[in-house]
Amino acid sequence: xxxxxxxxxxxxxxxxxxxxxxxxxxxxxxxxxxxxxxxxxxxxxxxxxxxxxxxxxxxxxxxxxxxxxxxxxxxxxxxxxxxxxxxxxxxxxxxxxxxxxxxxxxxxxxxxxxxxxxxxxxxxxxxxxxxxxxxxxxxxxxxxxxxxxxxxxxxxxxxxxxxxxxxxxxxxxxxxxxxxxxxxxxxxxxxxxxxxxxxxxxxxxxxxxxxxxxxxxxxxxxxxxxxxxxxxxxxxxxxxxxxxxxxxxxxxxxxxxxxxxxxxxxxxxxxxxxxxxxxxxxxxxxxxxxxxxxxxxxxxxxxxxxxxxxxxxxxxxxxxxxxxxxxxxxxxxxxxxxxxxxxxxxxxxxxxxxxxxxxxxxxxxxxxxxxxxxxxxxxxxxxxxxxxxxxxxxx
Amino acid sequence: xxxxxxxxxxxxxxxxxxxxxxxxxxxxxxxxxxxxxxxxxxxxxxxxxxxxxxxxxxxxxxxxxxxxxxxxxxxxxxxxxxxxxxxxxxxxxxxxxxxxxxxxxxxxxxxxxxxxxxxxxxxxxxxxxxxxxxxxxxxxxxxxxxxxxxxxxxxxxxxxxxxxxxxxxxxxxxxxxxxxxxxxxxxxxxxxxxxxxxxxxxxxxxxxxxxxxxxxxxxxxxxxxxxxxxxxxxxxxxxx
Numbered sequence: 001x002x003x004x005x006x007x008x009x010x011x012x013x014x015x016x017x018x019x020x021x022x023x024x025x026x027x028x029x030x031x032x033x034x035x036x037x038x039x040x041x042x043x044x045x046x047x048x049x050x051x052x053x054x055x056x057x058x059x060x061x062x063x064x065x066x067x068x069x070x071x072x073x074x075x076x077x078x079x080x081x082x083x084x085x086x087x088x089x090x091x092x093x094x095x096x097x098x099x100x101x102x103x104x105x106x107x108x109x110x111x112x113x114x115x116x117x118x119x120x121x122x123x124x125x126x127x128x129x130x131x132x133x134x135x136x137x138x139x140x141x142x143x144x145x146x147x148x149x150x151x152x153x154x155x156x157x158x159x160x161x162x163x164x165x166x167x168x169x170x171x172x173x174x175x176x177x178x179x180x181x182x183x184x185x186x187x188x189x190x191x192x193x194x195x196x197x198x199x200x201x202x203x204x205x206x207x208x209x210x211x212x213x214x215x216x217x218x219x220x221x222x223x224x225x226x227x228x229x230x231x232x233x234x235x236x237x238x239x240x241x242x243x244x245x246x247x248x249x250x251x252x253x254x255x256x257x258x259x260x261x262x263x264x265x266x267x268x269x270x271x272x273x274x275x276x277x278x279x280x281x282x283x284x285x286x287x288x289x290x291x292x293x294x295x296x297x298x299x300x301x302x303x304x305x306x307x308x309x310x311x312x313x314x315x316x317x318x319x320x321x322x323x324x325x326x327x328x329x330x331x332x333x334x335x336x337x338x339x340x341x342x343x344x345x346x347x348x349x350x351x352x353x354x355x356x357x358x359x360x361x362x363x364x365x366x367x368x369x370x371x372x373x374x375x376x377x378x379x380x381x382x383x384x385x386x387x388x389x390x391x392x393x394x395x
Numbered sequence: 396x397x398x399x400x401x402x403x404x405x406x407x408x409x410x411x412x413x414x415x416x417x418x419x420x421x422x423x424x425x426x427x428x429x430x431x432x433x434x435x436x437x438x439x440x441x442x443x444x445x446x447x448x449x450x451x452x453x454x455x456x457x458x459x460x461x462x463x464x465x466x467x468x469x470x471x472x473x474x475x476x477x478x479x480x481x482x483x484x485x486x487x488x489x490x491x492x493x494x495x496x497x498x499x500x501x502x503x504x505x506x507x508x509x510x511x512x513x514x515x516x517x518x519x520x521x522x523x524x525x526x527x528x529x530x531x532x533x534x535x536x537x538x539x540x541x542x543x544x545x546x547x548x549x550x551x552x553x554x555x556x557x558x559x560x561x562x563x564x565x566x567x568x569x570x571x572x573x574x575x576x577x578x579x580x581x582x583x584x585x586x587x588x589x590x591x592x593x594x595x596x597x598x599x600x601x602x603x604x605x606x607x608x609x610x611x612x613x614x615x616x617x618x619x620x621x622x623x624x625x626x627x628x629x630x631x632x633x634x635x
Contacts, residue, residue, distance in 0.1 A: 354471040367487030
């Protein structure tokens with residue numbers, strides 16, 4: 001077993017691709033009725049509630065098949081990406097404009113063998129209150145899912161998307177490649193919340209980029225609390241217009257055996273843009289690389305980076321890599337990084353109020369992971385709290 | 396309420412307390428005077444049971460129970476409470492939740508925060524960016540919520556502006572049931588440098604600590620006036 005594990009962790013990107021079956025060679029369900037109860041519950045715990053009424057619309061892709069794609073509001077267009085490409089001349093103003101298809105083997109693979117993905121467009125001026133949910137679901141073992149998503153928030157629009165990425169409750173192994181390109185037009189606001197709920201032998205390779213125009217806002221929340229073999233994600237946001245804003249929040253828990261190389265980059269290209277990257281990471285024996293990279297290229301920009309890590313087991317690694325890069329003098333950029341175990345004095349402070357050591361520790365861990373996520377559905381918020389509790393109990 | 400017999404305490408192998416004897420009766424408030432570094436805070440931390448305060452000799456009895464080796468949180472449950480001089484910040488934990496935790500789920504602390512005009516702080520993270528006076532208020536609200544029988548207060552007036560001393564004083568009087576003249580159940584042990592707190596809270600006895608020993612006992616006002624007039628040196632003479 002240990003030999004096998006060793007070979008798996010040292011797989012090259014090329015070997016990784018070969019290891020899994022392409023999703024288009026595996027059967028996918030035709031519609032929602034084919035999903036079992038436990039699958040629906042699993043999706044719910046990943047933020048995707050296909051029975052919920054307070055969602056604007058749902059896109060559910062299982063392996064390569066689109067199981068659900070409906071949206072109840074006229075102001076928002078939701079299509080499988082393949083259909084959108086047909087309808088809009090290959091989406092050539094958007095597709096692969098922010099990410100180079102030759103970037104690595106995963107981008108190349110997706111360019112050549114696209115399974116599907118979602119296309120979402122909020123029309124100009126439309127302000128959408130309820131979130132739209134999308135789900136990329138791997139249902140069979142050893143499948144490689146190759147997805148490309150495009151999201152456009154047209155001028156003055158407002159949109160909230162919750163994306164849940166997960167696997168079948170009894171599945172252990174798979175590969176998910178997700179290319180995502182986001183376009184936030186003038187004065188628009190896009191909030192994108194991504195929940196990862198994978199299995200112990202799943203490899204995850206998202207490749208994301210975002211362009212924000214004048215006065216636009218992009219808010220990203222990323223939550224990964226469960227076991228996963230390996231995640232490698234480093235979205236880059238380009239603030240292209242004056243006064244554009246980007247904020248990335250990440251809450252990452254690395255159980256034993258997991259390796260998460262995560263982070264965000266904000267390129268502040270226009271004057272008066274603002275950027276913020278906040279990550280909270282916990283290792284219960286797994287490895288987390290928490291990257292953050294702020295690049296200031298225009299005057300009067302302001303950006304802040306914060307990486308906080310808690311080591312809650314004797315083994316495991318948290319590697320915080322905060323980077324600040326200024327190209328002009330008139331920038332205000334800062335970072336704050338701290339990694340360590342829970343301070344004894346914090347535990348004793350709570351114990352002096354009558355809490356047991358265990359309760360004191362979980363209160364501190366809960367607080368640590370309590371990065372406020374605006375507009376998160378209540379059930380999901382509770383689920384996150386519960387997962388944090390369970391994570392801690394598992395120690 | 397509290398008996399301390401011949402207590403010797405080391406911190407990191409360094410002898411800090413050297414034979415403390417102290418008895419605090421039910422309903423009594425005692426004051427502890429002494430220079431910086433004389434061992435006052437060590438005595439409070441040892442009574443509460445913090446790690447790193449190593450009892451080499453002696454015994455602490457609280458409500459008839461030997462607590463010398465009892466864990467910190469069990470002492471709290473038994474009725475001991477302590478206000479921290481420099482409490483840590485609890486990221487992501489709101490004061491509202493902290494007050495409920497202290498009160499075992501009760502809303503009493505939250506109600507008091509509203510009563511004392513501190514409600515704006517309920518949804519702030521505990522101690523994050525609090526001023527000196529705000530920290531004291533937060534500590535005292537937590538204690539009021541916890542409702543201990545013996546409260547240990549470490550310089551409750553430090554960092555508090557004159558305007559707020561009144562509020563702090565009122566909270567302490569409430570904590571120590573100063574409104575009751577008979578059947579008062581709550582006791583207190585207060586460290587004070589400046590003695591200002593004596594203007595707000597009446598104390599029954601005073602003690603002076605010098606170099607890890609209690610060297611003088613008596614009426615707290617008399618002791619404090621003595622220190623103001625003659626300095627701690629005069630107290631040292633009692634040693635001989």
